[in-house]
Amino acid sequence: DFLPSLGQTKLWQRTLLGHEYAGDFLASSSWPLNLWDVIMEMNDSTNFKTVRGMLSSHRGGADLVRAPLLRTSIDPQGLSCVARFEGLPTPHCRMARGRLNLEGPRLAVSMGHVSLTVEIATVLMKAVPESNVTMLCDDEVTQKSVSDAREAQEHMFSCSKMCSLSAGFCSSPRVGFQWQPDKKEWVGNQADVLVCFDYWTCVQMGARHQKPLLIYDGMQYGAELTGYPDPDWLSLPYLRELVEHDVYVRERVQSQALKPYEVYSQEAPNLPPELRLPANLRTLLVTNDPWNAESIFFRTGLRVPSARVVSYYLSCRYDAGSLRSQSVFVLNCRGRCGACQGFWFLVWMLTPDNYPLNFYRTDDYVDYCSLAKDFRALIMVPHGNVMQMMYFEGTNMALPVLLPDLRLMSRLPFLWWSERMTQSCDEECKMKFRNPPKPEAFQRPHPFPFLVTTLPEGPDRVMAMLYWMRLLDYFHWDWALHFESAPHLLEMLLKADLLQDASQRQRRFMLRERRRARRFWRDGVMKLLE
Numbered sequence: 001d002f003l004p005s006l007g008q009t010k011l012w013q014r015t016l017l018g019h020e021y022a023g024d025f026l027a028s029s030s031w032p033l034n035l036w037d038v039i040m041e042m043n044d045s046t047n048f049k050t051v052r053g054m055l056s057s058h059r060g061g062a063d064l065v066r067a068p069l070l071r072t073s074i075d076p077q078g079l080s081c082v083a084r085f086e087g088l089p090t091p092h093c094r095m096a097r098g099r100l101n102l103e104g105p106r107l108a109v110s111m112g113h114v115s116l117t118v119e120i121a122t123v124l125m126k127a128v129p130e131s132n133v134t135m136l137c138d139d140e141v142t143q144k145s146v147s148d149a150r151e152a153q154e155h156m157f158s159c160s161k162m163c164s165l166s167a168g169f170c171s172s173p174r175v176g177f178q179w180q181p182d183k184k185e186w187v188g189n190q191a192d193v194l195v196c197f198d199y200w201t202c203v204q205m206g207a208r209h210q211k212p213l214l215i216y217d218g219m220q221y222g223a224e225l226t227g228y229p230d231p232d233w234l235s236l237p238y239l240r241e242l243v244e245h246d247v248y249v250r251e252r253v254q255s256q257a258l259k260p261y262e263v264y265s266q267e268a269p270n271l272p273p274e275l276r277l278p279a280n281l282r283t284l285l286v287t288n289d290p291w292n293a294e295s296i297f298f299r300t301g302l303r304v305p306s307a308r309v310v311s312y313y314l315s316c317r318y319d320a321g322s323l324r325s326q327s328v329f330v331l332n333c334r335g336r337c338g339a340c341q342g343f344w345f346l347v348w349m350l351t352p353d354n355y356p357l358n359f360y361r362t363d364d365y366v367d368y369c370s371l372a373k374d375f376r377a378l379i380m381v382p383h384g385n386v387m388q389m390m391y392f393e394g395t396n397m398a399l400p401v402l403l404p405d406l407r408l409m410s411r412l413p414f415l416w417w418s419e420r421m422t423q424s425c426d427e428e429c430k431m432k433f434r435n436p437p438k439p440e441a442f443q444r445p446h447p448f449p450f451l452v453t454t455l456p457e458g459p460d461r462v463m464a465m466l467y468w469m470r471l472l473d474y475f476h477w478d479w480a481l482h483f484e485s486a487p488h489l490l491e492m493l494l495k496a497d498l499l500q501d502a503s504q505r506q507r508r509f510m511l512r513e514r515r516r517a518r519r520f521w522r523d524g525v526m527k528l529l530e
Contacts, residue, residue, distance in 0.1 A: 070476045073308030074516040076290060079248045079259075080305055082520040094251060096526030104130025105192040105529060110205070111137050112197035113218065114155050114162045115309075115389045116288070118169050120195060120216040122312040125174060126514075127521035134187050135159055137179040141170070150365070165368070166313045193528055199238035206242075206277050212528035213281070215242055217296070218288035218309075218389070231425065231432035236299060237269035241276070243302045244269075245283040247527040263301040265439035284524045289388055291471040295450045301442030308473065309392035310510065310517045316369035318398040318503050322376065323496055329375040330361040331390060340381040343404075347379075347486050357493055372397040377499055379489070382409075383416035388473055395479075398507040400499040402489060403474050405482035410465055418453040430454040479505030 137159035163170035448464035
């Protein structure tokens, strides 16, 4: 009796599958109506199925409602030699040959996303203790600039902001800074490895300095260059140029060990001659999560590894004192995601006056140590794959992080980034987004575009959402805490044993993954320098 009449099906689908902001979260994902029991109109108006029925009618469809637990967050794709250190079979894996010289490699690191930049710089310094880092900055780094940056609302391209958040890294004697254009050019020419983040900048640096490139992709999200819609895929030739020079890709090609569906194209990327990388130049392209790695495969036909952030730059940890706190930190999305704000508004309305915990939400940056020590837990409603850095950092400090479960996330939060990219698109534009140019011989193993809102509402979009959601880092770990409704969240926050167990599991996970990360990145750097 609860199900709507067929005449109102579309209206109820919109309400239950994610178009009503705060109203999105009024129901639980499992009670009184399970999301998979929502009736969907199929391709003709006389054919109706539940989401569950629609999935079960497709081969492998039922698997899409389960996010796989991963064994490791460092190269879960199995493209490197990291598994060999644990005695696991690694066919066609070849360890890097040679030794680093006594001076150690000189790493020139361009400035990108604040946290992502300090992440890759610190993990490389741990993995290759002989190395030294020079930051290539747009801003001059002084004591005053760092002090002023503490209150600045920015998270991109600022070395001063990075130093205000990670003073320990910036004060290391192994770290230097250069912001003058002519001297940055000299540093690039003298470097042994160039570290960069966006495809266009990386290709330019490699072509200009002709030095090995390490690309840590955690800020592209399938919309390179500008972060705005590019249905003509102007950045794709730059990405292909980097991937086809990748050390692990070339190893697989030479060993005739390409993965299923992989295609190494002989077609030259459509780039000006001055931007073509030298044939013998080596690259290493790594993403920070499986979603990004899979989106690169969808565009290029070649696989690259992902390596989760391990946050060596964070020194504080959640502990028993944190668990006794009565304050819960609510992550602020800075107004970018209506569903995130809508959820917070709903929690605020539903919380009883006598609820023993307090919620803290602010527009200001909060010190990492304060976050780890002063709060009982962190609540996040991520908008798509865009807020993963904060999730990495929170879990690496062993701070319990509570997230919507997969079914609850399948409403508006997951769609935010895709809608931002496609909201101004007409049908021709969406068609271009659905079908990026690809090497002629590459046959994609599935039809699901990662910008899922390019598909019309209905079964195909639901399948695409479920496919790509499973690749987000939020759903892969046995210590992850997921709530199915706002009341469920309020209940979970009161369970000290639940939070403590998750924190302890996160701590053990972080220590294990840091060991793997050091091995992975050292082998990668040495392959670049062979």
